[in-house]
Amino acid sequence: MADESAEKTEQPTSKKLQDAAEKGQIARSKDMGTAFVLIGSAAAILIFGKMLAMALLDVAQRMMQLNPKDIFETNSMFTAWGAVGEYIIPPLAGIFFIILLAGFIGNTLLGGFNFSWQAAAPKASKLNPLSGFKRMFGLQALVELLKSILKVLVVVGIAYLLLKMFFFDIMALSLMSEPNNIESALYFLAWLFLGLCASVSVIAVVDAPYQKWNHIRQLKMSLQEIKDEYKNSEGDPQIKARIRRTQMQMSMKRMMQEVPKADVIVTNPTHYAIALKYDQGKFRAPVVVAKGVDEVAMHIRKIANEHKVPVIESPALARSIYHTTELDHPIPEQLFAAVAQVLAYVYQLRMYKKGKGNRPKALAKELPIPEGYRH
Structure with missing residues (x-):
């Protein structure tokens, strides 16, 4: 007061x-x-x-x-x-x-x-x-x-x-x-x-x-x-900070719930982790369902390993997707070719583990990432 x-x-x-x-x-x-x-x-x-x-x-x-x-x-x-x-x-x-x-x-x-009704009202x-x-x-x-x-x-x-x-x-x-x-x-x-x-x-x-x-x-x-x-008018800064933390925690929880549904996790390998999901009948391009750095990236990899989601190391591609694509958004067209190679490798690896195909060749270390998308 x-x-x-x-x-x-x-x-x-x-x-x-x-x-x-x-x-x-x-x-x-x-x-x-x-x-x-x-x-x-x-x-x-x-x-x-x-x-x-x-x-x-x-x-x-x-x-x-x-x-x-x-x-x-x-x-x-x-x-x-x-x-x-x-x-x-x-x-x-x-x-x-x-x-x-x-x-x-x-x-x-x-x-x-x-004109004010308060001013017009009688006052004792x-x-x-x-x-x-x-x-x-x-x-x-x-x-x-x-x-x-x-x-x-x-x-x-x-x-x-x-x-x-x-x-x-x-x-x-x-x-x-x-x-x-x-x-x-x-x-x-x-x-x-x-x-x-x-x-x-x-x-x-x-x-x-x-x-x-x-x-x-x-x-x-x-x-x-x-x-x-x-x-x-703006709210107590401490209360607002607590609300932001709660919102971030809820958002993080929802994001981690999507990791088991991902098709592949692209990593840096330690600093960045990107979870991609591609539903050909639903999405025009692969969508980023989870992403994070450092501790969040480590948590994404941990959940992926628990649910047997393939984890692929591609530092350049992981950094590029992280900096150019928002959460729940499709990747840009410039990265289609690079991500297509990753998904193709993952699908072939999945078929190989089921005994329905040959072991796929190792994924190329240098994926086709345009210069403007390298971070």
Whole structure:
């Protein structure tokens, strides 16, 4: 179990970051989301502001006009409201779409899109007064307070500069006639709004790297935590080594059970031993059913002698098969000729022992093994 008092100096692992994300703990900058929403709103007004102003003007004119025919028409009010929707809905839809898009980008740009049921679930710790007191007077609260003061100073300063810059233009609106005064008013309003929003983005530029750094700092791990995580995810090295040994023993046992079924054992004679089996109706080529070096090779030869499986000494062929053929795989075509001579000798020897043929000639010391297959 990890020591909670240990110094956390190591960067969080990918698993720690993933577990934190599943709990809803990701880097988020509220100021960045706010800045994107505000700038998106200002941009939307700049794009659709003129259309919205003309729509409002048309609505005002439509609602202010009194037609005698409409007085006696019972559905005139519903018709008027339908016209209002036809005028206003398109520009408002465009504005709302840009705001929603800006809000989504601003809130997912830093930490990405993430939804966690664990974060959404109610927690009793959030209702604990002591925890709330710590949050109110902690480091994070102090940072938020400083950001709020900085935001007020920046916004007030930028607002003063913008009003000073556009003061005479705003005063001139009273001298203009409609609809130019409405368009100009919305134009100045949008640019003033955009300037104020840009001032908020200055805070976001500072806050986003801080939130990223603070998120990583909170998730830092000690060396013991990293070791424990590795054990939990990868398994205890001692247990894994024991499992590997058990698997090797089982594999060795299965391999040794195949040795009595082999047609021939090709040896080095002491360091290598290869058990070959050839079933003409089943295999296209002889298959390696067992192989090993040193102690394993000695065990293969011992089992072969106990079950009277022919053991043939051919050092070059034994080394070649061992290094080029995997267990339970057929030998490569380049070794067909050499192995065919060995099998032919074994079959003739078997027939001779049964009294059905002449004694075979001794196996050639140099078998036809290509240069690329000599080891």
